Amino acid sequence: MTFEHLRGKAAIVGVAESDLGDVGPQRYAIELAAQAAYRALEDAGLRSTDVDGLFSCVMGRFMSNLDFGEYMGIRPRYSDSGVIGGSSFLSYVFHAAAAIDAGLCDTALIVYGSTPRADGHRRQPLTGSPERPNYEAPYKPRHPVSGYALATARHMHQYGTTREQLAEVAVAARAWAQLNPAAFHYGKGPLTVGEVLDSKMISSPLTIRDCCLVTDGGGALVMTSAERAKQLRKPPVYLLGAGEAHSHRSISQMPDLTTTCAVESSARAYAMAGVKPSDVNVLQLYDAFTINPIMFLEDLGFCAKGEGGAFVADGRIAPGGSLPVNTNGGGLAHCHPGMYGIFALIEAARQVRGEAGERQQKGVDIALAQGNGGQFSSQVTAILGSEAAL
Template sequence: MLTPQDLRAKAAIVGIAESDLGDVGAQRYAIELAGQAAYRAVADAGLGMKDIDGLFGCVMGRFMSNLDLGEYLGIQPRYSDSGNIGGSSFISYLFHACAAIQAGLCDNALIVYGSTPRADGLRRQMPKGSLERPNYEAPYRPRHPVTGYALSTARHMHQYGTTREQLAEVAVAARAWAQLNPAAFTYGKGPLSIDEVINSKAVCSPLTVRDCCLVTDGGGAVVVTRADRARDLANPPVYMLGAGEAHSHRSISQMPDLTTTCATESSQRAYAMAGLGPTDIDVLQLYDAFTINTIMFLEDLGFCAKGEGGAFVSAGRIAPGGSLAVNTNGGGLSHCHPGMYGIFALIEAVRQLRGDAGARQCPGAEIALAHGNGGQFSSQVTAILGTGAAL
């Protein structure tokens, strides 16, 4: 029987890629971007599609994503997983892929995502069917997901004294990192100020448009293989040292505590598997769909005490030149956010550990944490990655 410790460093990420990102135009579709990212990632690993025997994927708008992906990419996998728990799915896929590889169910796994919300809007292609709302929320006509995150934000501010200025620090830091990333949607658009974030258009009190993630098109892909094979491939392997997952609710009205997520549980499991803790992490990639996410995840992942996240991010602490490198690609707030962001947190973590992040590279990075969030603080998945030097 596999135990968590059996998975530590037994598999490694050997290929990563993003598709074209941002505003790709009305003639581009989600599965095309997923395929573009997949081929780039497999080539980055020095492999071919014929080598892929594990497929983990999600294409927005496709009910049976992996069947479409397998057909589109010419893959007939031995192992397949397309369970959707929101934006954390891709870090969950990494965890599951490592377990499948260790169990001998596949040797080379491809994790892939594609989505085109901007292009869909240009095509006037609206989501089919009614929005998923339980009947006890529907009468209030919530504007999810922003309504749910605004609710948690307001509660955090009330309970812990978190300020609008502290929330704005998160957006300002993300934009500063994006100015170092030529692939970022906001690259070249200049820095943000605290006042600009606070005084931008209101979306759902207390959140303004600059507290909310981007809406972009994009895809991403990650290739995972056995650790013994990884050392012989094109790139330095990035090992999965620890992972953990948890989910606590589906609807924001059923969240056990509006100021605490089950990242407290997922991270404890990941730290235990890796034999590491928050002080060992060199670079941190968090799912920042809204500014409150970063603050709450810093607390729940153990980087500061509950209620101290606002003070922790103040004075540029998580911006370039600060004491903790967070969301070094610009995150969902300033790099990209095509509906679900988790795979991009993984990709950036790997880039940092490879030393391939260019102007935003964190010197000497050997251990990274990538954290995914799904729904409205509903599902949480944490992965700890390391270079060969971290083993």
């Protein structure tokens, strides 16, 4: 089942981020989530009292929707806060579209907040007991980086992908961040392949520049029906297609370390949207590590399996390249407050609306956002489009 009947039935009408970066120890995740939510509602020309569908993940809150609903004074008639990692927010967009189409809610708020840097300043301990059983724990992996390093090493062995090619992903992300005043690495100057290779090794073959940022931040999206969207403040960004899949929890149980179930999620999203990779104008890919975009470009159909490393070489995904990827700087150079998926959606929506400033691409009618959770565990693909794409 590909849910073609949902194509274009719902639209994103508001997007916003909270304050990002290092917000200080006096601020907490729920505050940033609320700040992003108010900004997104303002962007849409709506109020919190208009919200009757709530989809949230506030880090450190076991009953996220209850806490956030209370904090914002929202009493939803449809509620969803299931967490499948950084892909959760793309899943929420898909589920919100289905709920709106079914009449279960009219206005959906999708929101995230997290403060890993502030938590570090507070020396806030990790809460909750370890997940048991955990068959990897005796080997003392440094997760999540150990899992992604394992997949990277296998991709290098199997397909000849090089550390220089991985570094090209980080170099491109920094270049995009130079065009985004909100990016954590804005103004830090360009990055070179040599600097990536020479930076501190974290988990071989990944150096610190192959790894995402650790920042504070929140993000929010507002969705409603296509009909109502046309009456609101900003041009609607329609959900054309979506698909989700997950294949494992532990990296040791990943069926193939070089192929993610983005193959499945994207096939479902393309079928629902009625488009193919060559129709996509911009890509926003979850880049927790430099291997992610390389593997996603393969699994989403932009190049053949094993060719991702060569595909990203020579600035192909950087500003001025033939395929704009992670135009806000991504998790490697813009922000990464624990989970990144909602920020991929926000940037995709801004590109479709033509609101990305200096980094705006011309003629963006179709944007693809790819969410990733766990260690290549869960994958959700969302294809967004302008009215011209309907």
